[in-house]
Structure formats: C-alpha cells, structure tokens
Amino acid sequence: MHSIKARILGMILLIAMMVSVVSACGTKESTSSKITPPESTETQAIVVDELSYLGTNSFEEDADLVGWIGRGEGDVVDVSKSDVVSHSGTYSLLTQGRVLDWNGPGAAFPFVGGNTYTISVWVYQDSGSSKTMVLSAEAIVNGVAGYQNVYRTECASGEWVELSGTFRAGADAEKSVIYVETLNAAGMDFYIDDITVQEQESKALLTDLPSLKDAYVDSFPIGCAVPLSTFSDPELVEFLSNQYSTFTHENELKPENVLDLEASRALAEAGDETHPALNFDQAKPLLEFAKENGYTVNGHVLVWFSQTPDAFFKVGYNADGELVSKDVMLQRMENYIAGVFAYMSENYPGVVMSWDVVNEAMGDNGQLRPSRAEDPENGILWMDTIGAEYIPMAFEYARKYAPADVKLFYNDFSVPYEPKLSGIYDLVKPIAEAGNIDGVGFQAHYQMANPAPQQVITAMQRFADLGLRIRVTELDIEAADNGEEEMIKLAKRYKALMDAFVENDEMIDAVVIWGISDATSWKADKYPLLFDEEMQPKYAFWALTDPSKLPAETKFANSFGSVTPDDVNFAKATKYSFGDDFFRVLYDDDNFYIRVEVADATVDANDEVKVFIIDEIHTLNRSDATEVDGGYIADFSLPLIEKSKTLNDFDVLVMDAGVPSAWNDANNSGDVRLLGKLGKKAMPGAVTAVYGTPDMSGDELDAVWDDVEAATVDKALSSDAFEGGKVAVNFKTMWSEDNLYVLVEVTDPHLDDSSATNYEQDSAEIFFDENNDRSGEYGDDDGQYRVNFNNIFSADHGTAEVVTRTWITEDGFIAEFAIPFASATELGDVHGFDVRYNNITSGGRRQLMNFWDMTDSGWKDTAVFGLVVLGE
Ligand SMILES: [Ca+2]
Ligand SMILES: [Ca+2]
Ligand SMILES: [Ca+2]
Ligand SMILES: [Ca+2]
Incomplete structure (x- = not known):
C-alpha cells in the first residue's frame, strides 16, 4: 500500500476546486417500515474536479486530501484530516457539518467509460448505535446528476467497517464521483480511510444472450428499474433494451426529485401557496429513451411519505415552517398530480401508461401509517396535514387528470402478509368501488424462503376479485451469499415465482425487476438480481430464459433415527417421490432401512429396485419383494456406512420391464450415475x-x-x-x-x-x-x-x-x-x-x-x- 501511495502522490496535481450545483437525490428505495422520513431533502449535487489517479489513499499527507470535498450546499460540510481514529497509519478523513444524508466525502476519479472498477473504503462512526452507511456513485450526464448504489451495509458504532463494491463507468458520463453517505443519520460525523479504487479486468456485456422479454412475451412485459446514471452508458442501455420492454425510474420520479422547492418557494413568496413548481430534468433521459424505442414506463411515484421533502407540507415550503392547512395541502396535492400528468401528456404521450399513485401507506400491522404527531419517529406528514383521506383523494385527483388509458395503482411491500394484506384490501376496496383505482402493485422484495408462491397468488387473487389488475413492481430476492449453491437456490426461487406468475398471467400486467445488477442493487450485499456485479448472467437469469444452462441438480433426502424400522416409524419419515414411486429411510445404530414403494401393476421377471449408496449398488428383484395392490414394496437393510458424517451419495432406481425411473438421476439407467445425497436426522417428536x-x-x-x-x-x-x-x-x-x-x-x-x-x-x-x-x-x-x-x-x-x-x-x-x-x-x-x-x-x-x-x-x-x- 505504501509504495502505491508514493506513486499516487507523485501524480497528484493541485486542482482548484470547482463547485457547481446541479440537482440531486439522496437515499434509495427502502422497504423498511421503520424508515425515518428525511428531515429535509432540498438536495443538490456537488461536482468536484477530477482526481488524476486510481489506487489507495490513506489520508496520511495533506496532499492526500486534494480533490476531496464535503458534498453539501454552501461550505457547511467540511472534510479534514483527523488523528482521532485511523484504519491504517495515523490519520483518516473526517466529515463534519452534515445536514443531509447525502452530505459526505466525495471525489471524482478518472474512470474510463465501459470499464468496471472495484471500490473499497473503510468507514467509522461512533454515534452510539448502528447506522446504515452507503457507498454511492454520481454520474453527470448532459449536466444532470444521476446516482447509483455501489454498496450499503449496517455499520456498528465504534468499529471500522468496509464498504466495497463494483462500479461500471458510463462512456457518456462527463464526470463520475464516488462518495460515502448515510441513511437516516443526516447530522452524524464520520471518518473514512484507506479508499482503494482499482480497474478490474472488465468482462464485456454479452450480446448473444436470450432475452427476458422474449421468454415471457406470451404472458406479460418484463421490466427493469434503472437509475439515471444508466444513461451515461450507451452499451448498457443497448443491453437493457434487448432484455426488457418496460422501465421504472429508480428515483427520478419520486417527489424529492420532481418537486422544485426553490421555485415553489418563489411562488409562495409571490402569494401562491398551492401550485408547487415541478422539474423533470432527472426523469427525462429515461422518458426520452422509452419514447424513442416504443417502451412503456411505470410512473413511480406520485404520493409517498419517504423521499418527499418535509418542506412540501410546510408554509412557504420552508422545512422549519408550520404545517399548511388541510385545504392548502389538498390543493398542493391536486396541483402536483395535475402538473405531473400535464407534463407527461404534453411531452411523452403514450409513454407512462401506469402510475403508482400512492406508495406504502399501510403499516405491517394492517393500520395506516400514523401521523408525525402520533409517532414522531415513523409518522408521516400526509396524515398530519390531510389525514387518512389523503389516499382516496390522491386517487380521485389522479383519475381526474390521468389520460383514460393510463392505469392507476396502489403500491406496497409485504402485501401477501396478514394483517397487512387485509388492511390494503380494506383500503383499496372503496377506491375501486368509486372507480378511481385500476390495480395493486406488489413490490415483491422477497426472501429466499418467504413468501411461498401460492401465498403471493392467493393475495393477488383477492384484489383480482375486486376487478383490479396486478403489477409486480419491484421484484428482487435476498440471498445469503453469492456462492454456487446459494445462487442455484436463488435461480429456483425466481423460477418458482415466475412460473406462478405465468400460470396466473390473466391478472398480471407486468413484472418489473428492481435494478440492473448486483452491483447497483439497493441490496447489493444480498446478491438479489439476475445479473452479477460484472453484468454477467447468473443462474437466476438462465432459469428464466434457458434452464438447460443450469447445472444438473443434486437432490437431498434424509434418513430418520435412531428408531426401530417398523411401519409406524416409516410413516413418520419423510416421503421422497419420483414419478408414482417413493421411498423413505430409517436408521438405527447398525443399519440404514430403505423402503421403496413401487407402483407397477405388471409383474415382469426383470422388475427390480436398485439402491446406490456411496460406491455400492444393491439390487432387489421383485420376486424378493412384498407384493401389494398395484405394485410392490422393496425393503433394504444396509450396513450404516458413512463416508461423510452427515451426507452420503445416494440414489434409488426402479426398473419396470427394462424402463428406468430414478429419484436423482432420471436420465441414466446405467450404474455410473449422478448421485443425490442422503443425510441423517433425529426422528422428530x-x-x-x-x-x-x-x-x-x-x-x-x-x-x-x-x-x-x-x-x-x-x-x-x-x-x-x-x-x-x-x-x-x-x-x-x-x-x-x-x-x-x-x-x-x-x-x-x-x-x-x-x-x-x-x-x-x-x-x-x-x-x-x-x-x-x-x-x-x-x-x-x-x-x-x-x-x-x-x-x-x-x-x-x-x-x-x-x-x-x-x-x-x-x-x-x-x-x-x-x-x-x-x-x-x-x-x-x-x-x-x-x-x-x-x-x-x-x-x-x-x-x-x-x-x-x-x-x-x-x-x-x-x-x-x-x-x-x-x-x-
Ligand atoms: Ca490512514
Ligand atoms: Ca406473557
Ligand atoms: Ca411441506
Ligand atoms: Ca412391471
């Protein structure tokens, strides 16, 4: 590291800091119900001049600070060398004077478009509790700043934590800035040290892949949420156009990015408190792209509590002002909605064909999110100003101003879970009866185990029974790691969900994946998407487009013991089926007991069952088995051999007059075969x-x-x-x-x-x-x-x-x-x-x-x- 640094220092030029204000956003989409609404979101992007180097910076010398700035409005955010804590050497970089979450240390690096970089930085905070810290990238395209996640994680207080991820630079980016920010920790000081930025051997974007939109063309459009920075990268845009046919802005149509607070304040000062000023600069690149290519966009989102500045609810649009009256807030909401639809109809007719009119109004407890007065930490100002009526009124206004063919949705996470499901059902039912809503968006930020596909379908059916449509709006699935086994599991999970959606496609309008790749996902540490950090297809992609590319499957079975091998215990053991046949396995101190029940009505001389265990093969002819109605039972008692303490290679093969049927290796009737695994479990109580x-x-x-x-x-x-x-x-x-x-x-x-x-x-x-x-x-x-x-x-x-x-x-x-x-x-x-x-x-x-x-x-x-x- 020291030798790298010496080289870096030699290369540093003294660069005058040029600060220019552009536009911006801070946090990313979140599904947590415990999110604290941002204090103020008058966000402004800050562009610094570019550093001339990659490599590692440990902030030991004054010159190491050149090019680093505290991102914020004016000069309030300050970065300085500190010897209070360090990850290596004596010093680190301290950031103070933060007002907003995106206020943090940042520097522009000399990235080359199309190349991929690994970025690692160590962060330290001692606020007394864990905080989410985020490594982010800002790309400037045509003078407009777009943002993307590189990595985010929980950081314990008083510990150095590494944030690391990959970043693909766009060829059309005028400048790319790497910076560190926080989530719901706006005022907190923190330190960074040992930032390393290195070019990676880049893998090309594959141009000969099958296409997701083609794979599902008979069922529904497949879409993707994209951040603005995407449009700095023409190769990536081309790639996405081949895969998807509908798109969602990850952040750029959220109120904090559309609402122009400064212009709204000027209007208020001139006496107009009810017509908020709007600005679509950040949303335009995707809208233009969709318009040119004939793609649709889902408008995300009109009315939400998060990523909506508190100032929107205050007199004069001043964050520290009083709340406006219910009447004024209703007018602001109506005029905001009217303004958005007017802009879209004028500039992008036929592009934004669906809208998330209200997002995440329901708590996990099946009650509406409370007002700020009731719950200072989690309450929402829509409730303080308008009250519960804000939801039906938002839909009423949306219906009033939306073109007739644009569909209006209520969008939320954890929809399939009670009591939230019934809460949402009760919420949308009267709005549906009033004719003001067309459907429900299932965000579908799911776990590997939950919810089961049928649970999702059952929940969708409830809304379909109200005459509503369904959109899967933000699909991603958390994995524990990105190892082979877990990624195969993820592939199966995606496939099971998508199969369920296809089977019920008559009620589903679209399925949208929340993000491009594991590099830019808001859950980058959970490997939740179809493409990996280097934009290469994962097993999950192949599961949806060409399952023959997946590795052959190894099945797992368990034996249960230590018990007597009688009928009662066999009934308790898990049944493993293949075709119409199945087996169960018990064990005691000496033996495995394998009972195979075969459905085979024709008695032939060569009907037989083979058990493969480790490298042994045991065969039992039907003449030595027990005949039962419509088939026979083959009982094996084999010595308890265990190459591994926990899992042994295993398969069961049934031959019916020369025709093979097997549990694991169904393709191979021979003795050399792909074996599954047999484990040992204690028989449950x-x-x-x-x-x-x-x-x-x-x-x-x-x-x-x-x-x-x-x-x-x-x-x-x-x-x-x-x-x-x-x-x-x-x-x-x-x-x-x-x-x-x-x-x-x-x-x-x-x-x-x-x-x-x-x-x-x-x-x-x-x-x-x-x-x-x-x-x-x-x-x-x-x-x-x-x-x-x-x-x-x-x-x-x-x-x-x-x-x-x-x-x-x-x-x-x-x-x-x-x-x-x-x-x-x-x-x-x-x-x-x-x-x-x-x-x-x-x-x-x-x-x-x-x-x-x-x-x-x-x-x-x-x-x-x-x-x-x-x-x-
Ligand atoms: Ca250091
Ligand atoms: Ca109790
Ligand atoms: Ca079960
Ligand atoms: Ca037979």
Whole structure:
C-alpha cells in the first residue's frame, strides 16, 4: 500500500476546486417500515474536479486530501484530516457539518467509460448505535446528476467497517464521483480511510444472450428499474433494451426529485401557496429513451411519505415552517398530480401508461401509517396535514387528470402478509368501488424462503376479485451469499415465482425487476438480481430464459433415527417421490432401512429396485419383494456406512420391464450415475391427534376436548420463558377429514398485546407441514398460524381459511384452531407440526416456548418441526 501511495502522490496535481450545483437525490428505495422520513431533502449535487489517479489513499499527507470535498450546499460540510481514529497509519478523513444524508466525502476519479472498477473504503462512526452507511456513485450526464448504489451495509458504532463494491463507468458520463453517505443519520460525523479504487479486468456485456422479454412475451412485459446514471452508458442501455420492454425510474420520479422547492418557494413568496413548481430534468433521459424505442414506463411515484421533502407540507415550503392547512395541502396535492400528468401528456404521450399513485401507506400491522404527531419517529406528514383521506383523494385527483388509458395503482411491500394484506384490501376496496383505482402493485422484495408462491397468488387473487389488475413492481430476492449453491437456490426461487406468475398471467400486467445488477442493487450485499456485479448472467437469469444452462441438480433426502424400522416409524419419515414411486429411510445404530414403494401393476421377471449408496449398488428383484395392490414394496437393510458424517451419495432406481425411473438421476439407467445425497436426522417428536370434530359454532368450548389427553409445550431457548413456573402451556389435538384441531391452554399471569408486531404479543402459534416433506423453505402446503389472546389472527404462510377462537381465563387464556387440510387425509397420516407460545414476559421481553423445535428457525425452515400422527 505504501509504495502505491508514493506513486499516487507523485501524480497528484493541485486542482482548484470547482463547485457547481446541479440537482440531486439522496437515499434509495427502502422497504423498511421503520424508515425515518428525511428531515429535509432540498438536495443538490456537488461536482468536484477530477482526481488524476486510481489506487489507495490513506489520508496520511495533506496532499492526500486534494480533490476531496464535503458534498453539501454552501461550505457547511467540511472534510479534514483527523488523528482521532485511523484504519491504517495515523490519520483518516473526517466529515463534519452534515445536514443531509447525502452530505459526505466525495471525489471524482478518472474512470474510463465501459470499464468496471472495484471500490473499497473503510468507514467509522461512533454515534452510539448502528447506522446504515452507503457507498454511492454520481454520474453527470448532459449536466444532470444521476446516482447509483455501489454498496450499503449496517455499520456498528465504534468499529471500522468496509464498504466495497463494483462500479461500471458510463462512456457518456462527463464526470463520475464516488462518495460515502448515510441513511437516516443526516447530522452524524464520520471518518473514512484507506479508499482503494482499482480497474478490474472488465468482462464485456454479452450480446448473444436470450432475452427476458422474449421468454415471457406470451404472458406479460418484463421490466427493469434503472437509475439515471444508466444513461451515461450507451452499451448498457443497448443491453437493457434487448432484455426488457418496460422501465421504472429508480428515483427520478419520486417527489424529492420532481418537486422544485426553490421555485415553489418563489411562488409562495409571490402569494401562491398551492401550485408547487415541478422539474423533470432527472426523469427525462429515461422518458426520452422509452419514447424513442416504443417502451412503456411505470410512473413511480406520485404520493409517498419517504423521499418527499418535509418542506412540501410546510408554509412557504420552508422545512422549519408550520404545517399548511388541510385545504392548502389538498390543493398542493391536486396541483402536483395535475402538473405531473400535464407534463407527461404534453411531452411523452403514450409513454407512462401506469402510475403508482400512492406508495406504502399501510403499516405491517394492517393500520395506516400514523401521523408525525402520533409517532414522531415513523409518522408521516400526509396524515398530519390531510389525514387518512389523503389516499382516496390522491386517487380521485389522479383519475381526474390521468389520460383514460393510463392505469392507476396502489403500491406496497409485504402485501401477501396478514394483517397487512387485509388492511390494503380494506383500503383499496372503496377506491375501486368509486372507480378511481385500476390495480395493486406488489413490490415483491422477497426472501429466499418467504413468501411461498401460492401465498403471493392467493393475495393477488383477492384484489383480482375486486376487478383490479396486478403489477409486480419491484421484484428482487435476498440471498445469503453469492456462492454456487446459494445462487442455484436463488435461480429456483425466481423460477418458482415466475412460473406462478405465468400460470396466473390473466391478472398480471407486468413484472418489473428492481435494478440492473448486483452491483447497483439497493441490496447489493444480498446478491438479489439476475445479473452479477460484472453484468454477467447468473443462474437466476438462465432459469428464466434457458434452464438447460443450469447445472444438473443434486437432490437431498434424509434418513430418520435412531428408531426401530417398523411401519409406524416409516410413516413418520419423510416421503421422497419420483414419478408414482417413493421411498423413505430409517436408521438405527447398525443399519440404514430403505423402503421403496413401487407402483407397477405388471409383474415382469426383470422388475427390480436398485439402491446406490456411496460406491455400492444393491439390487432387489421383485420376486424378493412384498407384493401389494398395484405394485410392490422393496425393503433394504444396509450396513450404516458413512463416508461423510452427515451426507452420503445416494440414489434409488426402479426398473419396470427394462424402463428406468430414478429419484436423482432420471436420465441414466446405467450404474455410473449422478448421485443425490442422503443425510441423517433425529426422528422428530410426535403427538397423536384423536379422531373427532369439536363444535366451533357457538361461544362455548366443546366438552369433547375434555377427553383428549394434553401434551406439554416445554422446550424453550431460555428457562426464563417460564418465568419461574408462572407460565405453562399445554395443548391437545383432534382431526377430522376436514381439519386439524388444536387447543392451546395457556397459564400466563401477564398478557401483553401492546406491541404492533403480532409475534411480539402473547400468542399461540401452530406450524404445519401438511405433506411432511420437511422441505426447508415453506412450500404451498405449509403454514405458520398465530393467534393472540384477544383472537387477533395472523398467518406468515399458508391459508387464511384457518378458524380461531380464544377465551381469557382466570390465569391465562385458551386458543382453539381449526386448520383445514388441503389434501385428502386418513388414519395413520403424519404431518409436520409444532406448537409455539410467544410469551411476552412481565419484563416486556419476548420468550419462545415450543412443543418440539429448539432452534427458533421454524419461521423459515419447515424441517425443524415436530410431527402429528392422525390416530383413532
Ligand atoms: Ca490512514
Ligand atoms: Ca412391471
Ligand atoms: Ca411441506
Ligand atoms: Ca406473557
């Protein structure tokens, strides 16, 4: 590093700082419900003259500061050499006097268009709590500044944290600035040190890829959210035009970028408080591009609480002024909406064909986001000024001014989750009845496990039943890392969701991916998109365009033990199906027991089953198997050989008169084959449900429960959960052909539902894996159902058809669940199952108690559930 620095210093020229004000934005799209609205967003881009070097800068010499400026209005933001902390050497670069989140240290680098650079910088803050810090890039195109994420992460107080990512420079950028900013930490001082900017061996953008828009041409347009900086890079624009046919501005049509505060202030001073001035400079490049190429744009967004300056709500548009009256705010909203539509109709007719009229009005608790007066941290000024009416009024105005063929949407995240789903449904229903809304946008910022595709479709169907259209507006999926296995998982997750969308394409208008690549995603540290940091296609891209490019799949099965290999235990073990055949595996101290059940009505001399384990092959001819109705059962007892402690190579092959069918390697009937994996798991604990149907029609608890034996919820992560024996939970289970019934009896002297978060209230939860495939991620048959002591129901997965009742008792409460079976069920069936109690202790802490799982991963992993056996 020191030798590099010496070379750098030799190259530094003294550059007079030229500061020019352009325009700007600060933060990126966020889905957190805990976002603090920005204090003021009169943002201004600052352009510095360009440094002449790449390499590493440790800020040890005064000359190391040349070219670095504090980005801000006027001279308030100051960067200086500091010896208070350093990541290396004695000094670092301190930034002080920050007023806005985007106020931070920045420098322009001599990037070459089309090349990719790796950027790393160490940051340090000691505010006393973790803060999100962001490495960003600003590109100036035709005098207008555009912004993109390079990397962002949570930074603990008092620790050096590295921000690192890649940046592709646009050939048409007049200047590219790298800078560090914050999210919701506007006034905080911070330090940076050891910034390294290096050219990477660039991979070319591939021009011979299949196209996403072609792959889905029969179902819906595929789109992409792009930042303004994209238009500094003609090669990238060409690439995106080949892939997508509809686009969304990542930031440039958000109120903070459209509202011209300075001009609005001038109007207010001249006596007009109701006509805000608008400016579309940042939005233009994408609009022009779409107009020229015949693409559509989704307008994002008219009315939102975030990335909307507080000054918009204040007298004279002054951030420190009083709030305007409801009447004035309604007029400002109407005139803003009218102004946006007038501009689009005049300049870009037929381009912006849908609008997110209102964004993220609903809280995760199914209630509207509160006013700032009610909740100073998370409240929103639309509620303080207009009140809940702001939402229907925004739609009324939008309908009034929008061209007839432009569709109006309500857009939000976490739509498929209750109670938010019902909250949004109740919100849009009267607006739909008034004819002022055309659809609901599902942002779809999803996790690898949640929500299950069917849960998303079920939620979409509710709105479709109101006559509304659906747009998937901001699809991305968080991954844990970018390793091979995780990226294959991501590919499967994208494919499963897109397959579900295609199957239901009659209600879906478009699917839009939120961002271009993992380099520029707002979740760059979660590798959530279809192209990697170097714009190369990921498995997720191939899964959607040409699945034959994916590596051959290795399946995983588990054996369960250590148990006696009897019929009862085989019924509890997970069933692995291939075609009409399936197998289950048990083990004890000596053997694996593999039971293969084959559907084969024709008895032939060469009907046989082969088991492949590590490098052994075991064959059992049908003549040595047990004949059953329509087929036969082949039982293998093989020595418990384990090359690996946890996973052994494994496959099962069934031959029916010479025709092969296999679990893992379906393409190969030979003895050399691609093997799956067999793992070992402890057989989960089980309860037996009693056959019967409790009457849930009245207010009374059916006495039929009295005769059912109770089991105990006695596992906990901390013994504090039981509060020294004051808290105890038992449960009973019954089943009928229609439902699984669970009665949870809670002794708890402190019942608490003060939190807005459902699982932070005293509540009983049932985990249910109907097909007991213990698939890890939640499948369509899996559910997590919760009810608090006041019978407030919520479901993180599964069906909303679950019925619950609760009764408060002298020392706690009773909760009763009826969970419908989706498939036919019969005596002896086994389902994945767990019972949890979320105990909010008298100290206000959440403590977990479970019947079976002790890991607290059941919310994302169905493999940790216990079992319920359907008994007599
Ligand atoms: Ca240093
Ligand atoms: Ca046969
Ligand atoms: Ca399942
Ligand atoms: Ca409690």
